[in-house]
Amino acid sequence: MKSPALWLVLLALSLAGSARAEDAKLKACFVYVGPVGDIGWSHAHDEARKLTMKALPWLETQYVESVPEGQALPVIDRLVKGGCQVVFTTSFGFMDQTLEAARKYPKVVFAHATGFKRAPNMATYMADFYQIYYLNGLMAGALTKTGKVGYVGAFPIPELKRHISAFAMGVRAVNPQATVNVKWISAWVSPVKAREAAEALMAEGNDVLAFTEDTATVVQVAGRKKVPSFAHYSPMQRFAPDFVVSGQLVHWEKIYIDFLSKVRNGTYAPGKLQEVDYWWLLREGAVEMGGQPGVPINPKFVDALKKAQMTVGGKQVSVHDRVQELLKDMSSSKPGFDPFTGPLQDRHGATRVPAGKTLTKEELNQMQWVAPGVTGPVADEPK
Amino acid sequence: MIDEMLQALLRALSFGTPLLLACLGTLVNERAGVVNLGVEGMMALGALTAFSVATETESLWLAVALSLVAGALAALLHGFVTLTLRANAYVSGLALTMLGLGVSGLLGNRYEGAILLEPAPELPFTVAAGVLAVGLWAFLYATRPGLVLRSVGENPAAADVLGVSVGGVRYLAVAFGGALAGLAGAFLSLAYRPAWTDGMTAGLGWIAVALVIFVGWSPLRAVLGSLFFGLLYYLQFRLQDQSRVPTELFAAMPYLLVVGVLALAGLRRTQGSAPAALGKPYHRGER
Numbered sequence: 001m002k003s004p005a006l007w008l009v010l011l012a013l014s015l016a017g018s019a020r021a022e023d024a025k026l027k028a029c030f031v032y033v034g035p036v037g038d039i040g041w042s043h044a045h046d047e048a049r050k051l052t053m054k055a056l057p058w059l060e061t062q063y064v065e066s067v068p069e070g071q072a073l074p075v076i077d078r079l080v081k082g083g084c085q086v087v088f089t090t091s092f093g094f095m096d097q098t099l100e101a102a103r104k105y106p107k108v109v110f111a112h113a114t115g116f117k118r119a120p121n122m123a124t125y126m127a128d129f130y131q132i133y134y135l136n137g138l139m140a141g142a143l144t145k146t147g148k149v150g151y152v153g154a155f156p157i158p159e160l161k162r163h164i165s166a167f168a169m170g171v172r173a174v175n176p177q178a179t180v181n182v183k184w185i186s187a188w189v190s191p192v193k194a195r196e197a198a199e200a201l202m203a204e205g206n207d208v209l210a211f212t213e214d215t216a217t218v219v220q221v222a223g224r225k226k227v228p229s230f231a232h233y234s235p236m237q238r239f240a241p242d243f244v245v246s247g248q249l250v251h252w253e254k255i256y257i258d259f260l261s262k263v264r265n266g267t268y269a270p271g272k273l274q275e276v277d278y279w280w281l282l283r284e285g286a287v288e289m290g291g292q293p294g295v296p297i298n299p300k301f302v303d304a305l306k307k308a309q310m311t312v313g314g315k316q317v318s319v320h321d322r323v324q325e326l327l328k329d330m331s332s333s334k335p336g337f338d339p340f341t342g343p344l345q346d347r348h349g350a351t352r353v354p355a356g357k358t359l360t361k362e363e364l365n366q367m368q369w370v371a372p373g374v375t376g377p378v379a380d381e382p383k
Numbered sequence: 384m385i386d387e388m389l390q391a392l393l394r395a396l397s398f399g400t401p402l403l404l405a406c407l408g409t410l411v412n413e414r415a416g417v418v419n420l421g422v423e424g425m426m427a428l429g430a431l432t433a434f435s436v437a438t439e440t441e442s443l444w445l446a447v448a449l450s451l452v453a454g455a456l457a458a459l460l461h462g463f464v465t466l467t468l469r470a471n472a473y474v475s476g477l478a479l480t481m482l483g484l485g486v487s488g489l490l491g492n493r494y495e496g497a498i499l500l501e502p503a504p505e506l507p508f509t510v511a512a513g514v515l516a517v518g519l520w521a522f523l524y525a526t527r528p529g530l531v532l533r534s535v536g537e538n539p540a541a542a543d544v545l546g547v548s549v550g551g552v553r554y555l556a557v558a559f560g561g562a563l564a565g566l567a568g569a570f571l572s573l574a575y576r577p578a579w580t581d582g583m584t585a586g587l588g589w590i591a592v593a594l595v596i597f598v599g600w601s602p603l604r605a606v607l608g609s610l611f612f613g614l615l616y617y618l619q620f621r622l623q624d625q626s627r628v629p630t631e632l633f634a635a636m637p638y639l640l641v642v643g644v645l646a647l648a649g650l651r652r653t654q655g656s657a658p659a660a661l662g663k664p665y666h667r668g669e670r
Contacts, residue, residue, distance in 0.1 A: 035580075
């Protein structure tokens, strides 16, 4: 190799190679509705983003936090101009604007979390908790002495109605007379409202609390008053180590890694996404039961849950065993149990799921009714 | 029933504490004639300062002290912009709110989701706020410095003629207002909800601003006013689905009441009890 020309050729080749490697970076961008530190929803997505970055070396990411629900479009405009090839929008309220953006930028891949509208270049995805809410409900039903379980809800959207209903069905499977009393705070992140709502619930005699909003306030407030509670979304057991029974944990990275790998290898591209709808549950490992990873049930509550009995198919079993059995079943490749299997009625007595039928994910995604046992005002409820 | 009322009163006391602290501070700087809409921002800065100091040093005293300093420094920035540079106080206050929320979010990032393992009790804050209210009332109406402060807010030109440093008094009052807003923030992050979350002031600063007008710039009425607003806040959850009155009405009540009070004052063709020179910049030699 004495010829300088050969060196030049080699140099040119290596440059081209590295340039191709540069081109091959995929840029995925995330639009969050809350601050990444809310230790709830947006935080979980951002943790997943970091884990995805670690798993996929060719991935480049960017995020914008605390985007008001009406203002996603200008943010997406900016991100697309900045070279984002994949845009994830992570709030139900971003749905229509994401669709608009998908039409505006047909060559960009969009994926919207929790929605039900799709386009040739817009997929939907969800890591859903309804199975875990049912299991948490079983435990709540076993632990309540007053028969009143309190629930702090953010907004009465289908996702929360589904979760509250699954939770209430679990509570009632153990304690048929119990009620799940809901207070709405009309905010995703408002520790002040969450605290007063939790205080009001405890004042009304609710002796177990659960919630769906984006702070750990309920767990912390309940813990101070020695009331058991269920965590939501993030590892919150540390906020009240003796009083968090269990909860839901999310692993959005399972979906992000799968989705982005398929974008990378061309399985998913603009034009191919109309039917792509992730609905990942326990089976796919997108969600986990517990107040901290690896701890499905806080050991402090195991004895009480073993003592509590419930009737399943005419037989007495302990609530603890039932929870473990269902968790195992729903985590298997072919789950046999689904809480939304008929016959089911709504709280006004109208039949919502006939016997033998199970709600489809579309029905679950658009659920407006709530299950019997839920008390409190529920907006957009069919009469 | 008695239990219920006691419970509601306790909630009103707890939630009313940051309202009263921020309200008293704002009331003092408005008594000196300065409008500061930055309460929410100063509160957020106070909350972050208190939380970070308590986490790093484990000293609640230091945390409280530095929250006062943080609030006062932020307020002095507002003072500099409006009193010295003569910028519009409303714009400056709004900017301070945005700045405070933004800065506390940014610097607070590393504490996101952190908990205070040894939270401060709520009661000392509540007691301090009550004592402060009585003290301020005595100060404003029974002492000479209190008279000077009020005169600066009512008629700065006359005060100036009498040899009072209008700018000096206003700077002090603004700093005091900021310190109390910072303390209100410290209450939130040390005692009320001993954890850090971005946006944890959640609009309380604005309720405090509204409360000042509602209580007619009187420290004693501020006690009742903050209890009342605290009660309304709690009731919007407590009465959810338990009364025919939509609970949204309770949430909107503080603002509706303020609008009502202003409308009444307008009908009576008076300024209500607002300090006469409130929001009017004073420059010696100009009328």
